[in-house]
Amino acid sequence: MQLLAVQVTVLERTREAGKKILMSGGSRCNVLPLAADPNIDFFTASSRGALRAVLASWALQDCKDWLSSDVGLQLQLEQETNKWFPASNSSREVRDRLVEACQQLGVRFVYNASVEGLQPPQAAAAAAAGADALQETQGPSSSSSSSSSWTVLLASGAKVSAERIIFSTGGRSFPAVGTDGTGLNLLQGAGHNLVAQYAALTPLKGAHPGGQQLAGLTLPSVRLSVAAANKPSKVAAVAQRGGLLFTHKGYSGPAVLDLSHWLVRELDQQQQQAAMPRLLVDWTGEGAEVWQERLAAASGAATVENVLRKAGVKERLAAALAIEVGVQGRQMSQLKKGERQALLAALTAWQLPISSHEGYKKAEVTGGGLPLEQVDCRTMESRLLPGLHVCGEVLDVFGRIGGFNFLWAWVTGRLAGLGAAAQLGLPAAAAAAAPPPQSRARR
Ligand SMILES: Cc1cc2nc3c(=O)[nH]c(=O)nc-3n(C[C@H](O)[C@H](O)[C@H](O)COP(=O)(O)OP(=O)(O)OC[C@H]3O[C@@H](n4cnc5c(N)ncnc54)[C@H](O)[C@@H]3O)c2cc1C
Structure with a gap:
C-alpha cells in the first residue's frame, strides 16, 4: 500500500466508525451482490444515465478484488441468495479491516466529532478575516483558514480546516446510531435542492x-x-x-x-x-x-x-x-x-x-436525498459547492436488499476520494478517477 501524500481526517460523531456495517446483514455484512443491474437493483428519481455511469466507473469484480486484496477480507458467496459475505460471517471483521486499512494509509479518525456546519472557502476566509479583525483588538487569532480551505464547524465549538470535504453522512435511517439526517439538512442549508426523503427497506x-x-x-x-x-x-x-x-x-x-x-x-x-x-x-x-x-x-x-x-x-x-x-x-x-x-x-x-x-427507526436505508444532477458524477463533486464531494446513502439512490447499498457506498466513495485527490494534484488518483468515456455522465 502506498502512503497518502495528503492528510485525511475522518470526523465521526459517534464513538466508533462504521456502526451500520456492524449491524448489517444480520451482523454478517452482505458486502456485495454477485451481479448488479442499475435498471432493476437501484431506485432513484435522478437521471438513470448518471446512475449507470457511476456504477460503470468500477466493475463489480474490481470492487470485490479491492475488498479481498486491499482491505484483506476473505469473501464467500451465499449461493441461494447471490450475496457476498465475509467468510468469517463477521461484520465486525469487515469494519475493523476497513478501519485498519485506512489507518495503515495514514488516515486519522476523530470520534465524538459531530459536524454541525460547513463554511466553503470564501465564506470561511471572510469569517476568519472578520474573526482576525475582531481578535486584533482582543488577542491572538486561533483560526487557520486560508482562502482555499473549508471550515468544518463541530458541535463542540471546535473548527477544522480542510482543502476538500468528502461528505458521507448517510441518510435518516436508524437515527439512534448517528444517522439522523444532519447531513441532509447541511446540504439543503448550503443551497442544494434535495429529493424528498422517505424510509426505504422498512417493515x-x-x-x-x-x-x-x-x-x-x-x-x-x-x-x-x-x-x-x-x-x-x-x-x-x-x-x-x-x-x-x-x-x-x-x-x-x-x-x-x-x-x-x-x-x-x-x-x-x-x-x-x-x-x-x-x-x-x-x-x-x-x-x-x-x-x-x-x-x-x-x-x-x-x-x-x-x-x-x-x-x-x-x-x-x-x-x-x-x-x-x-x-x-x-x-x-x-x-x-x-x-x-x-x-x-x-x-x-x-x-x-x-x-x-415502521419508518426510519427500522428502515435499512433512506430514499431520496441529493440528486445526481447536482454532482459531477466523475468526481461526485457538488456542482453548487466546488470542493465538496458527496458519496453514499446521502445521495438520491438506494438499492434493494442484497449488498447493493454497500456497492453504492464503495463505488461513490471511491469516485469521491479519487476526485478530491485528483483536485489536490495527486497524479495517480487523477488517472484512476477518470471513468471510461462511454460511461461518463452528462455534465
Ligand atoms: C440494519 C441494517 C442492515 C443493513 N444491511 C446491509 C447489508 O447487509 N448490505 C448492504 O449493502 N447494505 C446494508 N445496509 C445499508 C448500508 O448499511 C448503508 O446503505 C450504508 O452503510 C451507507 O453508507 P454511508 O457511508 O453512506 O452511510 P453510513 O454507513 O450511514 O455512515 C454515515 C456515518 O456518518 C456519521 N455522521 C452522520 N452525520 C454526521 C455528522 N453530522 N457529523 C459527523 N458524523 C456524522 C454517522 O454516525 C455514520 O457513522 C443495512 C442498513 C441497516 C440499517
Missing part, C-alpha cells in the same frame, strides 16, 4: 390473514407484487422471490422490504385507502396455474387445511387462509365454485392490508 404494519396472529412465522419464497390502486391488473413492481416474515405489527423479510417504498411514499402522503397501491402476495411463489391444478387434483375428502399443508403451506397460515375465505374445516368436495376461486385468490394474490410502516 410494514398491517393485520395478518384471517384475523390471526402469525408473528414469528417465516415463509422462504413468496412472490410479492405491487399493483396500481385503480387498475389491479397493472403490476407496478415485482420483488424477486424472497423471504417474508410475519412480525408482531405486520410484515418484514427481504421481499417485503424491497417493495416497501412503493407504499411508504403513499402512506406518508396520507393517501385515501382506496388510492393506495395494492401489495399482493403469492404465498408459495408458484403462481395461480400451479395452484389451480393442485386444487383440482386434490382428494374431495381432504379438508382445505390438509390440502394446503400437504402442498407446503405452513400450518398456521393454512388455517388463517381457510378462515379468510370462510372454508375452515371444510372438505374440498364441499366447496362451491366461488369458494374455490376465493381460495385460489387468497393463495396467489392475497392483498396485504397495509396500514402504516
Whole structure:
C-alpha cells in the first residue's frame, strides 16, 4: 500500500466508525451482490444515465478484488441468495479491516466529532478575516483558514480546516446510531435542492390473514407484487422471490422490504385507502396455474387445511387462509365454485392490508436525498459547492436488499476520494478517477 501524500481526517460523531456495517446483514455484512443491474437493483428519481455511469466507473469484480486484496477480507458467496459475505460471517471483521486499512494509509479518525456546519472557502476566509479583525483588538487569532480551505464547524465549538470535504453522512435511517439526517439538512442549508426523503427497506404494519396472529412465522419464497390502486391488473413492481416474515405489527423479510417504498411514499402522503397501491402476495411463489391444478387434483375428502399443508403451506397460515375465505374445516368436495376461486385468490394474490410502516427507526436505508444532477458524477463533486464531494446513502439512490447499498457506498466513495485527490494534484488518483468515456455522465 502506498502512503497518502495528503492528510485525511475522518470526523465521526459517534464513538466508533462504521456502526451500520456492524449491524448489517444480520451482523454478517452482505458486502456485495454477485451481479448488479442499475435498471432493476437501484431506485432513484435522478437521471438513470448518471446512475449507470457511476456504477460503470468500477466493475463489480474490481470492487470485490479491492475488498479481498486491499482491505484483506476473505469473501464467500451465499449461493441461494447471490450475496457476498465475509467468510468469517463477521461484520465486525469487515469494519475493523476497513478501519485498519485506512489507518495503515495514514488516515486519522476523530470520534465524538459531530459536524454541525460547513463554511466553503470564501465564506470561511471572510469569517476568519472578520474573526482576525475582531481578535486584533482582543488577542491572538486561533483560526487557520486560508482562502482555499473549508471550515468544518463541530458541535463542540471546535473548527477544522480542510482543502476538500468528502461528505458521507448517510441518510435518516436508524437515527439512534448517528444517522439522523444532519447531513441532509447541511446540504439543503448550503443551497442544494434535495429529493424528498422517505424510509426505504422498512417493515410494514398491517393485520395478518384471517384475523390471526402469525408473528414469528417465516415463509422462504413468496412472490410479492405491487399493483396500481385503480387498475389491479397493472403490476407496478415485482420483488424477486424472497423471504417474508410475519412480525408482531405486520410484515418484514427481504421481499417485503424491497417493495416497501412503493407504499411508504403513499402512506406518508396520507393517501385515501382506496388510492393506495395494492401489495399482493403469492404465498408459495408458484403462481395461480400451479395452484389451480393442485386444487383440482386434490382428494374431495381432504379438508382445505390438509390440502394446503400437504402442498407446503405452513400450518398456521393454512388455517388463517381457510378462515379468510370462510372454508375452515371444510372438505374440498364441499366447496362451491366461488369458494374455490376465493381460495385460489387468497393463495396467489392475497392483498396485504397495509396500514402504516415502521419508518426510519427500522428502515435499512433512506430514499431520496441529493440528486445526481447536482454532482459531477466523475468526481461526485457538488456542482453548487466546488470542493465538496458527496458519496453514499446521502445521495438520491438506494438499492434493494442484497449488498447493493454497500456497492453504492464503495463505488461513490471511491469516485469521491479519487476526485478530491485528483483536485489536490495527486497524479495517480487523477488517472484512476477518470471513468471510461462511454460511461461518463452528462455534465
Ligand atoms: C440494519 C441494517 C442492515 C443493513 N444491511 C446491509 C447489508 O447487509 N448490505 C448492504 O449493502 N447494505 C446494508 N445496509 C445499508 C448500508 O448499511 C448503508 O446503505 C450504508 O452503510 C451507507 O453508507 P454511508 O457511508 O453512506 O452511510 P453510513 O454507513 O450511514 O455512515 C454515515 C456515518 O456518518 C456519521 N455522521 C452522520 N452525520 C454526521 C455528522 N453530522 N457529523 C459527523 N458524523 C456524522 C454517522 O454516525 C455514520 O457513522 C443495512 C442498513 C441497516 C440499517
